[in-house]
Amino acid sequence: MKQRIESVDLLRGITIAAMILVNTPGDWGSVYAPLLHAEWHGLTPTDLIFPFFLFIVGISIYYAYKYKSNTTGTYKKVAVRSLKLIGLGLFLNIFTPIPPFFEALDTVRISGVLQRIGIVFFITAWLYLNCNWKTLLGITFAILLGYWLFLGFVPLPNGTAPTFERAANNWSNFIDLKVFGKHMWQPDYDPEGLIGTIPAIATSLLGVLIGKFLDSEGLHKAIKLIGLGVLGIVLGYMWHLVFPLNKALWSSSFVLATAGYGTLILGIIYFIVDVKGWHFGAIFKYAGMNAITVYFLSSLISKIFYLIPVGENDNIHSWLYKTFFVHDFLPANFSSLSYAVVVVLCYLGLGLYLYKKKIFIKV
Structure with missing residues (x-):
């Protein structure tokens, strides 16, 4: 049972990471199509995250x-x-x-x-x-x-x-x-x-x-x-x-x-982890063990970053994005995605920290 739950934790962690990835682009006007929801009818990879x-x-x-x-x-x-x-x-x-x-x-x-x-x-x-x-x-x-x-x-x-x-x-x-x-x-x-x-x-x-x-x-x-x-x-x-x-x-x-x-996808993970014993992606599993906490904090901090002003024309989010991720030699979509990836890595790191401290917050 422990291994089966481990497989589910891994899928849960991947899902949370994907949720944060699509929710925190550097610039909503520069996003790769698969990272956006379908406008109405249809199904994109992003549309899979919440039902997962x-x-x-x-x-x-x-x-x-x-x-x-x-x-x-x-x-x-x-x-x-x-x-x-x-x-x-x-x-x-x-x-x-x-x-x-x-x-x-x-x-x-x-x-x-x-x-x-x-x-x-x-x-x-x-x-x-x-x-x-x-x-x-x-x-x-x-x-x-x-x-x-x-x-x-x-x-x-x-x-x-x-x-x-x-x-x-x-x-x-x-x-x-x-x-x-x-x-x-x-x-x-x-x-x-x-x-x-x-x-x-x-x-x-x-x-x-x-x-x-x-x-x-x-x-x-x-x-x-x-x-x-x-x-x-x-x-x-x-x-x-x-x-x-x-x-x-x-x-x-x-x-x-x-x-x-x-x-x-669960079947594929189950085959890799439980049948073959090829363990991978532990960093996602750790985030999955505190999934609601990680998601809540990512949403709260994102809202704070968007609303607290920096200077005359920026907020914390836009200032960080423009200062560290926007470069003339990079496509706008890539810069936007890079920001989101760094955000995801920060929250995966939080999941690892909570795991090492044996902190499991059950909401």
Whole structure:
């Protein structure tokens, strides 16, 4: 089990590093295309990162609660952890490093990455504690099918036909606007909106099921994981023909394809680390052991760097970027990426430091 969890920690650490990489370019106007999200429909490498994390949350839930019963104490721990995640996410949205030290409450964003993780964690853990694997599989299928039918075929209250486009008659955008109003990432939609959290639960449930598969006995497990991953990818792209791959909507095709990619990559790591014993990338594993802490600090410090001014025309972020990374002989995209890579290395170093000090902060 230790080796299996090590494989998951490695994938989690790689995912966190990738998340920081795409979130902290030197210049948002100079970014290589694979390091940007799809504008609406479609799937880029960057679009894989958040679903990978939720997928790993599901695997971790399987191992964390494998021997725990559905007692009041267990539910309390699940609820407390969920509330901590949601609270940290809200803090990131509200906090500002300059007076009055909080964003305007009438427009502050309510949803976010950590908020979605907290909600998905709570519901997935509750389902895992109360359902067998066959029921979990059925719930996952029902979520994916029901979400497609609802978004694609149920008319809106005004009688107009629904659409999957970025428009007011998109059910996801319609509900988010009604519930959140001005408290959204963009005026017309939020990538971590309310209704998209439902299929995100399916992503985590698929992680639970893969966790169970990892914990089972059997030969050629790595090959089977790779096969399951390929199957998920194929099914996701087939569904894409009628329900487009879309991160903002967290479409059912997106769930299958991204979980498929996650399973495929996990299978490859499992083969390298657990079957062949070729250990690599320990620096990522260390960051994975304090994943939420590393992600939270990277987001908080990035926000501080963007908001604290330096001189008349710069902030800490832009000053560091222009001073150390921008050179006439380097392409702008390369300079921007170099800044992001250095930031990632700093947080990987933090993960290594915490590991050596045996500090594991459980949120």
